[in-house]
Amino acid sequence: MNTETQPALLVDPAQRIFKVARRNFVDPEILEAEKERIFDRSWLYLGHSSELPKPGDYITRIVAGRSILFTRDSKGQLRALLNTCPHRGAQVCRERKGNAKSFQCFYHGWVFGADGKLRSQPGEESYPEGFKSRDTSNMQAVPRFESYRDFNFVAFDRNIVPLVDYLAGAREYLDVICDQTEAGMSIVAGSQEYSIRANWKLLTENSIDGYHALTTHATYFDILMSSTDNLAGGTGGGFGYDLGNGHAVLEYVAPWGRPVAQWIPGWGEAGKTEISRIYGNLVARHGKERADRIALKNRNLFIFPNLVVNDIMALTVRTYFPAAPDYMVINAWALAPNDETGWARKYRLNNFLEFLGPGGFASPDDAEALEHCQRGFKNSKEAMWNDISKGMGKDKPSHNDELQMRAFWTQWNKQMFPSPVSSIKGVAA
């Protein structure tokens, strides 16, 4: 899978070479190893606190192949339970979301609270006294469950570092995004649930790729030009950053309108007043420098291995998992400030759908590109390497260089092939 003759990466900083073996996108053995070495050893996004506003609210979600029951218990505490009956294993909750005082496994009728504790089971008299108070009689919690600013994560590795440490430099970018408002943020109702017939790592690369926009999204920019007149934010300058632990971000200016807070002529005078008010509040709370960063800069934030928070023409949270080497499932949501006016919410969603998602004017073309990469990889025995060296050796790589991808792959390689097997150094081009 990763030997001296067949390394996963080929890196030579002196010659500015950074190549990724295409085998990494097609080999079933790589995917099996990723499940164990990447997904079982990382913090994985489960959901946002706002999705469970009331005690008893629940959502079922698949995370890294596990069926998870995400609840807010009667005391208001969030819980992440393994959705499997401690008795004989059936999935306890079979609904996607709702509100419930308790959960009954339909197989033998065991009843659990939203905290996972066993409340009753038919034929209790046939069990010893104290059976219900045994820990093993309860639904099991995920090994680790932690939150940062309402972003809730799970980990299956009991010994993983705390979430805040894991987030490294990404933490500050989450702060910039969450500081758009003092009122907190919520996921807007409506989940985009889709798939792409391509390897999951292609979506990681694509989500932080500032290089592909003008060709892949030519039709989107045609439309944008006609709605923004003078390209409000210019044609875009910015930088890419390695945030540590495999996380990365690009931060840049762009011509589209931002509901927080960059006005475009298409939003009219009413929009101008609203955007000025939002911007004014940001300046009052954060000072002009930070307000300008929050309002006028775009951020494509990637949190290793599979979470993207894009603060662009709208705010999207996107997570994805591999189901096969050439197939991934994706869930995406819109995130918005709680104190947003009806006008701003409407224009935010309008902006979102113009670019993003399976019915937008841009994301379907990304999916097409990713699927054509996957098709191209059918030649990977002969045409073996991807090149992601753009901007290597620069003091400050641009947002349309490929530093972000190198940050991801370097961490991926570290977890997949820890030394001494590592091929990251010493393999000649």
Added chain:
Amino acid sequence: MHSVTRAEVEDFLFNEADLLDQWRLPEWLTLFTDDAKYEVPCTDLPADASSDSNLFYIADDRARLGERVKRLMKRTAHAEFPHSKTSRMVGNVRIKSRTDDELEVSAVFQTLRTKDGTTDLYFGTNNYRLTGNGDGFRIREKRCLLASEGLRPSGRISIVL
């Protein structure tokens, strides 16, 4: 609209499906009124959810629908270049209510799309608000309610449903 028959509505919907299958999108666009909406809600939303406050897959007003058509006719609309082939089946057509100037119509659909050796199925119900202007019907609203759970494995709505 009180004398309209179901057969007349069916003819209109079958013709609409045919225009889409033939990629005659500019002609298809003329079926819509100037204040028309074309919407596809996410599948975990109630059928009557508003696109002003909920995330949809598609929420086009007439202007954006025009942009959608313009885009899809370009070779730089990569997801649909070369154009996929589609086959739309429309059935269970019912006139649900009528006023002097408007019909509410529902019809189930099954749309097959094939491209690059892969065929996907889209299915659900289209709810229409139709109005008449003397030379046939016009669509004031088309709301496509997918019956699938999300978009798997089809993955995208790069065609019109």
